[in-house]
Amino acid sequence: MNRRAFLAKRQCSNTRARTGRLLTRHGEIKTPVFMPVGTQASVKAISPGELLALGAHIILGNTYHLYLRPGHELIRALGGLHRFMNWHRPILTDSGGFQVYSLAPFRKIYEEGALFRSHIDGSLHKLTPELAIEVQEALGSDIMMALDTCIPYPCPEKETEAATDLTTRWAQRCLEARTKPGLLLFGIIQGGMFRHLRIRHTEQLLGLGFDGYALGGLSVGEPKEILFEMIECSRPLIPDHLPCYVMGVGTPEDMVECVSMGIDMFDCVMPTRNARNGMLFTSFGRIVIKNARFALDESPIDPECTCYTCRNYSRAYLRHLFMARELLSYRLNTIHNLHYYLNLLSEIRSAIERDDFSTFRKNFFSMRNVR
Numbered sequence: 001m002n003r004r005a006f007l008a009k010r011q012c013s014n015t016r017a018r019t020g021r022l023l024t025r026h027g028e029i030k031t032p033v034f035m036p037v038g039t040q041a042s043v044k045a046i047s048p049g050e051l052l053a054l055g056a057h058i059i060l061g062n063t064y065h066l067y068l069r070p071g072h073e074l075i076r077a078l079g080g081l082h083r084f085m086n087w088h089r090p091i092l093t094d095s096g097g098f099q100v101y102s103l104a105p106f107r108k109i110y111e112e113g114a115l116f117r118s119h120i121d122g123s124l125h126k127l128t129p130e131l132a133i134e135v136q137e138a139l140g141s142d143i144m145m146a147l148d149t150c151i152p153y154p155c156p157e158k159e160t161e162a163a164t165d166l167t168t169r170w171a172q173r174c175l176e177a178r179t180k181p182g183l184l185l186f187g188i189i190q191g192g193m194f195r196h197l198r199i200r201h202t203e204q205l206l207g208l209g210f211d212g213y214a215l216g217g218l219s220v221g222e223p224k225e226i227l228f229e230m231i232e233c234s235r236p237l238i239p240d241h242l243p244c245y246v247m248g249v250g251t252p253e254d255m256v257e258c259v260s261m262g263i264d265m266f267d268c269v270m271p272t273r274n275a276r277n278g279m280l281f282t283s284f285g286r287i288v289i290k291n292a293r294f295a296l297d298e299s300p301i302d303p304e305c306t307c308y309t310c311r312n313y314s315r316a317y318l319r320h321l322f323m324a325r326e327l328l329s330y331r332l333n334t335i336h337n338l339h340y341y342l343n344l345l346s347e348i349r350s351a352i353e354r355d356d357f358s359t360f361r362k363n364f365f366s367m368r369n370v371r
Contacts, residue, residue, distance in 0.1 A: 016262035024142035064096030072138040080140035092143035101150035129173035146174040160192035188216040275333035307339035
């Protein structure tokens with residue numbers, strides 16, 4: 001295990017918020033960090049060059065989707081995922097466990113792996129821990145994720161325990177299948193919504209010796225208080241020299257709260273998906289651009305925002321594009337939402353460095369009347 005992959009830099013004096021540096025083959029990642037989701041080797045509606053200009057440190061790809069189309073062997077033959085998509089900064093790839101979980105009517109989980117039918121053509125496939133690592137190594141992922149069994153909410157304790165134990169066995173097999181130690185490998189902590197199972201699974205995976213740890217099986221429909229409770233029972237157990245990633249948790253409010261609990265990494269489709277659906281994030285909350293009240297509004301989405309979209313276009317124009325279903329709508333909205341997310345994390349890092357995160361957090365929530 002590469003124990004020097006993560007270097008904690010600054011810890012706040014009155015919260016667990018911290019900054020750090022995660023070192024990968026394709027460069028350094030400053031944490032806390034948000035990872036735009038590029039499921040199929042593309043962050044929807046935006047180019048790699050635009051992502052760089054927005055300040056993205058790392059993006060996320062997906063093992064399941066790239067395995068099915070165009071295939072990991074093709075990507076390996078073309079020089080790996082970075083070259084294939086012309087992105088030369090770090091890439092994290094999800095193992096595919098969540099995607100298999102989402103195919104509930106078309107999959108079967110058993111000891112060997114997951115048997116599922118492709119959502120593309122119905123063909124039958126078997127995803128094992130060994131194949132998950134093989135695919136990610138072929139892609140050349142900077143950070144690989146171990147294959148896990150994602151647990152629905154609600155789920156009975158007995159079933160949750162069995163699925164969590166299976167994830168432990170799969171995690172061990174992922175470590176044994178690894179052939180490229182230069183690629184970081186993170187374990188995924190499960191345990192459903194049961195504190196004792198979360199704690200036990202955290203301790204079990206820590207004993208296996210991964211390069212970092214993710215808290216999985218969250219944001220699957222549970223109430224917010226349970227989400228934060230599950231993070232709270234696992235996060236303090238993870239040593240400071242290891243990065244901690246909460247998978248799929250990505251509202252701005254949730255990220256700020258999770259940073260205060262010591263979380264280092266986030267991903268979510270929300271900024272890009274919501275952009276395509278006309279929901280835009282601002283310093284004062286969310287707006288839905290199709291609303292009629294914006295039809296004659298000459299102001300930018302957010303007067304505090306410095307993104308390309310806000311510098312050049314009015315709410316009235318963006319509403320027109322969205323209502324007309326013009327493709328430019330998706331691009332301009334995506335630029336704004338990703339700028340908001342990436343800038344938010346940049347501001348969080350700066351506040352932590354100043355040891356002023358508590359004030360930042362208070363001001364952030366007061367603007368939204370959330371807390």
